[in-house]
Amino acid sequence: MTAAVVVTGLGVAAPNGLGTRAYWAATRAGKSGIARITRFTPDQYPARLAGEVPGFVAEEQLPSRLLPQTDRMTQLALVAADWALDDAGIRPQDLSAFDMGVITASFSGGFEFGQGELANLWGKGSQYVSAYQSFAWFYAVNSGQISIRNGMKGPSGVVVADQAGGLDAVAQARRQIRKGTNLIVSGAVDATICPWGWVALQSSNRLSTCEEPALAYRPFDEGARGHVPGEGGAILILESASAARARGARVYGEIAGYGATFDPRPGSGGEPALRAAIELALVDAGVAAAEVDVVFADAAGEPELDRAEADALAAVFGPRAVPVTAPKTMTGRLYSGAAPLDLAAAFLAMEEGLIPPTVNVDPVAEYQLDLVVSAPRPAELRTALVVARGHGGFNSAMVVRSDRAE
Amino acid sequence: MSELLTLTQLKQILREVAGADEGVNLDADILDTSFQELGYDSLALLEAGSRIEREYAVSLDDSTITDVTTPRALLDVVNAALTRA
Numbered sequence: 031m032t033a034a035v036v037v038t039g040l041g042v043a044a045p046n047g048l049g050t051r052a053y054w055a056a057t058r059a060g061k062s063g064i065a066r067i068t069r070f071t072p073d074q075y076p077a078r079l080a081g082e083v084p085g086f087v088a089e090e091q092l093p094s095r096l097l098p099q100t101d102r103m104t105q106l107a108l109v110a111a112d113w114a115l116d117d118a119g120i121r122p123q124d125l126s127a128f129d130m131g132v133i134t135a136s137f138s139g140g141f142e143f144g145q146g147e148l149a150n151l152w153g154k155g156s157q158y159v160s161a162y163q164s165f166a167w168f169y170a171v172n173s174g175q176i177s178i179r180n181g182m183k184g185p186s187g188v189v190v191a192d193q194a195g196g197l198d199a200v201a202q203a204r205r206q207i208r209k210g211t212n213l214i215v216s217g218a219v220d221a222t223i224c225p226w227g228w229v230a231l232q233s234s235n236r237l238s239t240c241e242e243p244a245l246a247y248r249p250f251d252e253g254a255r256g257h258v259p260g261e262g263g264a265i266l267i268l269e270s271a272s273a274a275r276a277r278g279a280r281v282y283g284e285i286a287g288y289g290a291t292f293d294p295r296p297g298s299g300g301e302p303a304l305r306a307a308i309e310l311a312l313v314d315a316g317v318a319a320a321e322v323d324v325v326f327a328d329a330a331g332e333p334e335l336d337r338a339e340a341d342a343l344a345a346v347f348g349p350r351a352v353p354v355t356a357p358k359t360m361t362g363r364l365y366s367g368a369a370p371l372d373l374a375a376a377f378l379a380m381e382e383g384l385i386p387p388t389v390n391v392d393p394v395a396e397y398q399l400d401l402v403v404s405a406p407r408p409a410e411l412r413t414a415l416v417v418a419r420g421h422g423g424f425n426s427a428m429v430v431r432s433d434r435a436e
Numbered sequence: 437m438s439e440l441l442t443l444t445q446l447k448q449i450l451r452e453v454a455g456a457d458e459g460v461n462l463d464a465d466i467l468d469t470s471f472q473e474l475g476y477d478s479l480a481l482l483e484a485g486s487r488i489e490r491e492y493a494v495s496l497d498d499s500t501i502t503d504v505t506t507p508r509a510l511l512d513v514v515n516a517a518l519t520r521a
Contacts, residue, residue: 094455095475098483157490160453161482 263367287315
């Protein structure tokens, strides 16, 4: 019997709410954070909508020493980590440095910071480039800065696998806790809404060019035409269940199961491997498909990918056999931040007994999904599945269980 | 000869390029306080050195900047270079 790993703290920075309470209040009410980009003038780009995190003022949240050396994604991640630790009732300075680690996911690194330094390089000269560019752009920088700020010297790292990486990082955190580290700060925060980041995102050919926020990102709908990017994510505090119990911590629930697969080569005719990832996660959790009370879908917003996900869910659970939702229709796709935010939403949903809605979607009938649309749905929730796929063939799935299931 | 670098100007540069550590009073007498105690690591000093080079039109080796341990020593090497210029 491997040791249980539980979540004891959440820190959320989402386009429809900064802070866990603001995010959940908006999400349960179906309030979207998708709108026209304000962080730069998007007129010259084909896609002009995004989910921007509202009201974040780094100067009010972080010491001035950190500001010149951090990208927006790192500033958001540092503050989300502060909130998550506070939520968990953890004071890092009271714990052994080697008993705490940081494992986050990343998608693109610090693009906005990098854009500024590239502008300095080509506009003014190399002597104007910040020495902090050496790490401020880097995929691992959120893990590094969180570990430095909080004095955490245990196992640390970063996983890069687009959206799937958000679950892969939490799974790696669980592995390290099972190997003996009591506490790992995990999850992910991404932020690429700057011209350089925006150009890079266009290359996926999966961005919605619709200019109407209510129509732009409609996964599983006949009108699906790509996705809207968003920024933000969630930081989670993971602890061994025994350590959490020993200190009398409030527990959101358990990271009960995980599975990851890679799709067959395009054109090879092989079945997409998402179904296998979900089945692996269920087996790992020791949970039967019928025990899953709600699925937080990847919800790509591309007809072919939506169909593949619907097929996988129908194959595992049966047609319309489990409620499915995609609150990311209110935030846009947050890349590495998406799945950690869905994990947070799953724990909050289980806590309240309420499935948050998928907004702006009328699902295609033949997908055979019981998609929770328009309004939140009250339900007793003890077990949830979160699905995340990454560009290029990554599939990950994670089963979480409410603490009340014990 | 160029204008020399003063402690006041150095503190202003440090604040701008690297911020100020919480719990450190840069306005106290810090001439002989180590950069480590002031919360500035080698990258912060590289940033400050780069700004000094640009604003004072002086050339400094990276090691010159990161080898010094106090504001007084940094002012000495910068002003020696400025005096030579």
